[in-house]
Amino acid sequence: MLVKFHGRGSGGGDSPVDYLLGNDRDREGASVLRGNPEITRELINSTDYARRYTSGVLSFEESPTEISERIKAKIMDEFEATIFVGLEHDQYNCLWVEHTDKDKTDTAGNVIKDADGKPIKRLELNFLIPNQELRSGKRLQPFFHWADMMRVNAYQNVMNMRYKLTDPHDPSKRRVNHSYFSRSANLKDIAKKDYTAEQERLTTHKAEKDYLTEYIYDLAARGRFENRKAIQKALESKGCEIKRVTKKSISVSRPQFQKNIRLDAPIFSEDFLPYDYLGMAMHEKQKQYERDKQGKILKEALVILEEGNRLKTIYHRARFKDAVLPVPYDLELEAAAPVQTPINQPMKYQPPTPKDSSPSMDY
Known part of the structure; x- marks a missing residue:
């Protein structure tokens, strides 16, 4: 799995939602996993910030059938817990859309096909976040590259190791030869x-x-x-x-x-x-990486993630300290309160309590 954040985010909410689901919400291979696309769109359109939204994708080499719904949910939960650390669920909006229309490719960029010659698809979990804290209406920027990249990379490493997903840092994913050279002069339309x-x-x-x-x-x-x-x-x-x-x-x-x-x-x-x-050296490097992955690399990622989340929690809570949750309406308390007559409503007539009618003892 690879976490990617897109550079766009300055426009309205129509374009990103239409991209994820299609103009008529009928994009092939697209399905909403969490959230309401129309609410997310309206929240983005309601702001006037320079960057109205943050979007990106969790890109997998695995096919959609290789990852269970339970694992998808846990990966999305952990991503939100990392990006929105220190915030409650009602303080942010995050739309999740699954894409299953992308072809799986090898390290050379060639499409991988199954036994029947059909391209094998891979999974993408797309996220779209309005840059607004929902209680206060203040700007919420969930990702700053210079401040959050190490923390997000640590999240990526932990998820890949925990759920045994394809790791983009794995040496086997790198090219042995980088056989591309400089461009030639633009002479295609000229005879030699x-x-x-x-x-x-x-x-x-x-x-x-x-x-x-x-x-x-x-x-x-x-x-x-x-x-x-x-x-x-x-x-x-x-x-x-x-x-x-x-x-x-x-x-x-x-x-x-x-x-x-x-x-x-x-x-x-x-x-x-x-x-x-070197092919032989690459093999040794691969074995060393496998030995380190569940030990040194995982421990380092967990330390970075824990410390990064601690600092981000402090930042979020300081920025949104006034964003308190309204006190819920208590029906039982209301029912127990004494009835008060409205000022402008006339009081109903009640006859006076009759006095004691027994004979007087005064002679």
């Missing part, structure tokens, strides 16, 4: 014989860049590099002169080109690790 000298130079320059990049990836896959310095030496052995090294790239010069070649594929960044490009 009609290239100008500049276009010919750019095309040849790009071809050399792709050649060097593919060469380095091939060596990395065979375990030839222990560190980034070894990559630089390999480039020098191919007749390249190292001109500039930055966090994300290595620039080299070649005798036949006036312009330097900037090698900026992921393997040339300072984050290079040989394990990311």
Whole structure:
């Protein structure tokens, strides 16, 4: 499971609700799990904040049939308890919509199909939150990236480990080779014989860049590099002169080109690790991750989640300290209270109590 927050949120409530359920509430594979879409829409439309709503999705690799309704409910409960920590249920509104129309894909982006050749679907739990605290009407921003991302990531890790869901941090989900290179000049509509000298130079320059990049990836896959310095030496052995090294790239010069070649594929960044490009090392890394997952990683996630929730609780309770729940109307207390005659209503006539009619003792 992966938690994603969308960047949008400044418009009215019609667009997000229509996206989740369709304009006529008939989107295929969409169903409301919690909340009322029309109430959520009206709450969003009733505010005039710069960001009226927060939306996102809990995206699963698992198919809808692999996760029970009970587990879905627990995951949604824990998400609300994390995002709205310190608030009561009547202080916020959250619409949950299930989508089952997305195709499941492998790490290369290819659609996975079943034995009958039909695409396998995966589960999405979409949430839509009006940015309003319901008791006070004050602005409620349930997610600030800089303040809440670590806490949300911790929630994600705990849920994945607790319910044995596919983990996006699992090393097996990463590509061994990042075989994508720079874009070529926009020459699709021009025949090669009609290239100008500049276009010919750019095309040849790009071809050399792709050649060097593919060469380095091939060596990395065979375990030839222990560190980034070894990559630089390999480039020098191919007749390249190292001109500039930055966090994300290595620039080299070649005798036949006036312009330097900037090698900026992921393997040339300072984050290079040989394990990311070795099949055997990846296997060992996977085993180590499995050993750590239920121990070190889970413990760290629980600590981060607990401390983050503590701080967020303090923030929410301070911001909405005046948002008190109205005292409920007590029918039994009302029935026991003495009847009072309204001021403007005439009193009913009641005859006086007759005096004692026994003979007087006064002589």
